[in-house]
Structure formats: structure tokens, C-alpha cells
Amino acid sequence: MHGSPDIARLPGRSGEVDARSTPRATGMIVVVESEPTLARQLLAVEPSAVVIDDLGALRDHLACHPGTDIVVAGPSTPLDDVLRLSTELRVTRPGVGVVLVRPSLDTELVISALRAGVRDVVKTEDADGLRGALTRARAVAAALRQRDASAVDGATSRGVVVTVFSTKGGCGKTTLACNLAATLAAGGRNDVCLVDLDLNFGDVAVVLRLMPARSLADAAPYSLDIDLPAVETLLTRHSAGLYTLPAPIDPHTAETISAGLVGRVLRLLTRRFAFVVVDTPPAFTDPVLTAFDQSDLIALVATLDLPAVRSLRATLDTLQALKIPTERLRVVLNRADSKVGLSASDVETTVTFPISAHVPSSRDVPASVNRGVPLVLEETDHPVSAAIRTFAREHVLPLRADGELIPAALRSDRRWFARRRRR
Ligand SMILES: Nc1ncnc2c1ncn2[C@@H]1O[C@H](COP(=O)(O)OP(=O)(O)OP(=O)(O)O)[C@@H](O)[C@H]1O
Ligand SMILES: [Mg+2]
Numbered sequence: 001m002h003g004s005p006d007i008a009r010l011p012g013r014s015g016e017v018d019a020r021s022t023p024r025a026t027g028m029i030v031v032v033e034s035e036p037t038l039a040r041q042l043l044a045v046e047p048s049a050v051v052i053d054d055l056g057a058l059r060d061h062l063a064c065h066p067g068t069d070i071v072v073a074g075p076s077t078p079l080d081d082v083l084r085l086s087t088e089l090r091v092t093r094p095g096v097g098v099v100l101v102r103p104s105l106d107t108e109l110v111i112s113a114l115r116a117g118v119r120d121v122v123k124t125e126d127a128d129g130l131r132g133a134l135t136r137a138r139a140v141a142a143a144l145r146q147r148d149a150s151a152v153d154g155a156t157s158r159g160v161v162v163t164v165f166s167t168k169g170g171c172g173k174t175t176l177a178c179n180l181a182a183t184l185a186a187g188g189r190n191d192v193c194l195v196d197l198d199l200n201f202g203d204v205a206v207v208l209r210l211m212p213a214r215s216l217a218d219a220a221p222y223s224l225d226i227d228l229p230a231v232e233t234l235l236t237r238h239s240a241g242l243y244t245l246p247a248p249i250d251p252h253t254a255e256t257i258s259a260g261l262v263g264r265v266l267r268l269l270t271r272r273f274a275f276v277v278v279d280t281p282p283a284f285t286d287p288v289l290t291a292f293d294q295s296d297l298i299a300l301v302a303t304l305d306l307p308a309v310r311s312l313r314a315t316l317d318t319l320q321a322l323k324i325p326t327e328r329l330r331v332v333l334n335r336a337d338s339k340v341g342l343s344a345s346d347v348e349t350t351v352t353f354p355i356s357a358h359v360p361s362s363r364d365v366p367a368s369v370n371r372g373v374p375l376v377l378e379e380t381d382h383p384v385s386a387a388i389r390t391f392a393r394e395h396v397l398p399l400r401a402d403g404e405l406i407p408a409a410l411r412s413d414r415r416w417f418a419r420r421r422r423r
Contacts, residue, residue: 027141028067029134032058032082033074038124042074042101045130055081062093066230067222069141070134072099075124079109083116090117093229095144097137101130145227159191159270160399163278163291164332166301168311170282172334173301174198175365176388177279178207180299182374183385183392184275185242191274193235195245197262197291198281199254202247205236209372210244212236217248219265220256228268243273259286266294274400284318292324296399299332299391302351304342313351329353330395335361336387357391359384 029049033039039051052058055077062068071089073082079102086098097119102109105123113121119140120133164177177194185192196202196216205212214234219226235243245265248254269276278291292298298319302312312331319329331351333344336358348355360383368375376385 029070031072035076070137086116099133159273161276161295162297163295164299165280168308171303179376179388181277193243193273195278196247200251205246212246215246217253259290262287263290330356332357334359359387
């Protein structure tokens with residue numbers, strides 16, 4: 001082998017592994033080698049590889065770079081440790097292939113390596129052998145990814161997607177989305193995800209007082225290759241068994257998120273979560289249309305004012321033109337008790353659509369936002385919490401065939417749920 005790229009400048013150099021750095025798309029190759037001359041030799045074969053000093057740093061790297069496909073264990077890496085790691089990876093990250101490079105090979109070494117799930121064993125000086133091993137490992141990684149992608153597309157059991165929408169700004173979409181997601185997650189089962197598709201001005205993270213390290217924008221480099229482990233690294237956990245996929249921290253990156261990517265991410269999330277709640281901007285953006293396509297339920301939020309009612313009617317017409325089945329639509333009247341001249345039945349008559357939930361107005365709602373805790377978690381008996389819980393129970397939970405997924409907080413209503421499913 002020959003050639004000498006400057007390994008000191010390479011991004012994955014041990015000690016510089018940054019858990020918050022943007023993970024690269026799939027296909028990343030990591031060389032584990034502490035001896036600079038040997039590392040240079042290996043890099044000459046695969047200059048795009050990231051060099052890491054030891055297996056401890058490699059574990060950190062793998063945890064935050066789900067796009068890693070191949071680990072090349074260099075000659076100075078302790079053999080027993082490599083074999084242990086390879087055995088582990090076979091179960092935890094079957095998509096990662098380990099290629100072992102040793103100064104000399106014997107039958108016993110090759111057999112124990114293959115038993116531990118190592119994909120290939122190559123001699124240190126054999127640059128062509130390493131090149132071939134990398135080509136084979138890449139092919140296996142691509143085939144596994146393809147299999148995962150087909151599994152996602154053909155998955156039979158999937159979580160329920162609920163999108164909260166209105167073309168009218170400020171009518172309570174984020175309030176409903178956050179409180180609905182928190183209600184569904186109240187059992188602490190960690191199976192609810194709230195996705196913020198208000199890509200430019202999303203404030204789910206602010207409302208839930210989260211400090212996300214990653215967002216949907218970090219999914220962009222993966223393009224449509226993204227898989228579930230990669231999506232999971234983008235999530236921020238909220239205390240109440242609720243995960244969030246926040247909107248981009250830098251709104252300028254919103255343009256990098258394609259509707260196709262949003263569709264793929266939502267599909268992957270439904271494999272992992274029983275409920276995926278989607279908050280939206282007040283417009284029919286491409287990502288929103290994609291979310292509609294995948295939604296089992298679309299909650300249309302309105303308030304008691306003429307512009308909101310007009311925009312609701314126009315939205316219902318648009319959704320009909322988009323051939324979204326009417327039975328998937330629900331109207332939620334927010335601030336339903338406001339005395340502003342219009343009544344709830346005026347709204348129903350004007351839009352010719354029934355109202356499924358009446359959420360009262362309360363100054364406790366903005367106060368709970370200022371405290372960073374959804375009202376449904378802080379004051380379970382509050383009329384706003386009760387209205388949102390009733391909506392969840394009557395309209396969202398029945399979409400799950402599996403009664404076991406009813407959150408503990410709603411389980412007392414189980415008989416009601418069973419009755420409804422029989423209808
Ligand atoms: N039922 C309610 N009672 C009192 N205040 C409410 C209620 N629902 C929402 N609000 C308040 O109204 C404001 C707007 O609500 P929210 O952010 O949920 O609207 P939005 O539709 O998501 O807005 P945008 O279109 O800007 O995303 C917030 O200050 C929120 O606290
Ligand atoms: Mg909002």
C-alpha cells in the first residue's frame with residue numbers, strides 16, 4: 001500500500017468524534033487504527049474513510065452516525081475486542097460490516113473471525129484484497145438497506161397518523177397537536193411521536209420547552225435512503241413518554257426538506273410509534289400534502305370568527321378535490337365558548353360539516369405554554385384537557401385495532417372504547 005493523506009485533518013479522528021455533528025448519509029466507512037502509518041496505508045485504499053483511534057471511540061461514533069456501513073479494524077486493534085464488537089454488531093447493527101486487517105493470517109484466526117460475524121479478513125499489505133473486501137461489504141450493506149426499505153413500504157402493522165391543520169394562522173394547531181400527543185403518550189409507553197412540519201416557523205420545541213440537538217433538516221443529507229435508526233437519532237424525547245421530531249432550528253434549511261423525504265420519514269415513524277401526530281403551518285405546502293396522504297385522521301382546527309370559518313370551508317373543498325376521504329376529516333372548534341356573535345351551530349351550518357370537538361377558551365392555555373408543560377399533563381381535570389382527551393378517546397384511539405395500546409390515563413374508558421369498536 002502507498003499514499004499518505006493527512007489523517008490528522010480527517011473528521012473522525014479520535015477525540016473529535018462529535019455526537020452532535022450532522023450524520024452523513026449511508027455508506028460511511030470507518031477505519032479503526034491508532035498507528036498513523038498503518039492508518040495512512042488503509043486510507044490510501046479508501047480515502048473517504050473516517051479514522052478513529054480505538055473501539056471505545058468507535059462505539060460513540062456508531063451511536064450517532066447510523067449511516068455507517070463498514071468498520072475496518074486495523075492491524076493494531078486488539079483482536080479479542082474486535083471479535084467481541086463484531087458479535088455484538090451482528091445483533092444490534094446487522095447493517096454494519098466488519099472487515100478485519102491483520103499482519104498475518106492463519107486458519108484459526110479466519111475461522112474465529114467469521115464465527116464472530118466478521119465479513120472479511122485481509123492481510124495488512126494486501127491493498128487489492130482490502131479493496132475487494134470493501135466492495136463486497138458495500139454490496140451487502142446496500143442489499144440490507146434495500147430489504148429494510150421494502151419492509152417499510154410493505155409493512156402491514158403501522159402506527160396511526162393524525163395531522164392537525166388549518167389555513168388560518170394562530171387558531172390553535174400547535175396547542176392541539178402538543179396536547180393531543182401528550183394525551184396519547186400519557187401512559188408513558190414511549191410510543192407517540194409529534195412531528196413539526198411547520199418547517200419555517202415551527203414552535204413545538206418552544207411549546208414543550210425542548211432544546212433539540214437535531215431536527216428534520218438533519219434528515220436532508222440522507223435523502224430517500226434514510227432508515228429508522230437514522231430517523232431515531234433526530235428525535236428529542238419529552239418527559240411524558242413522548243418523542244418529537246422538531247422543525248429545523250435554522251428556518252433557512254427548510255427548503256432542503258423535500259416532500260419525498262417527509263413521506264419516507266413519516267412512514268418510518270409509523271413503524272416505530274403507535275401514534276404519530278403532525279403539526280403543520282397554515283398553508284398547503286408539499287410536506288403537508290404528503291402528510292395528508294399518509295394521515296388516518298386530519299383534525300381541522302377552526303375558531304368562531306368569519307375568516308376562520310371561510311378558510312375551513314375552503315379547506316374542506318380543497319381536501320375533497322384532493323380526494324382525501326371525508327371520513328378521515330374531523331373539525332375541532334377551538335375557543336368554542338368565545339362570545340363573538342357566531343355559534344358552533346352557525347359554523348356547522350355554514351361549512352356543512354359536523355364539529356367533533358369543542359375546546360374551550362382559557363388563559364391557562366398560554367400560561368401553560370409559558371411554563372413549557374402541556375396543559376393536559378399539568379391540569380388533567382381542566383376543561384381544555386378534558387375536551388382534548390375526549391377527542392383522543394372518541395376519534396383517535398378507535399383507529400388502533402389493538403386495544404392494549406390505550407394509554408393508562410385513558411384506560412378507564414375502555415368499556416366505552418369496546419362499545420364503539422363493536423358499532
Ligand atoms: N383554547 C385556547 N384558549 C386560550 N388560548 C389559546 C387556546 N388555544 C390556543 N391559544 C393560544 O393562541 C395562540 C396561538 O395558538 P397556536 O400557536 O396553537 O396556534 P397555531 O394555529 O399553531 O398558530 P400558527 O398558525 O402560527 O402556527 C397561542 O398563544 C396559544 O396559547
Ligand atoms: Mg403553530
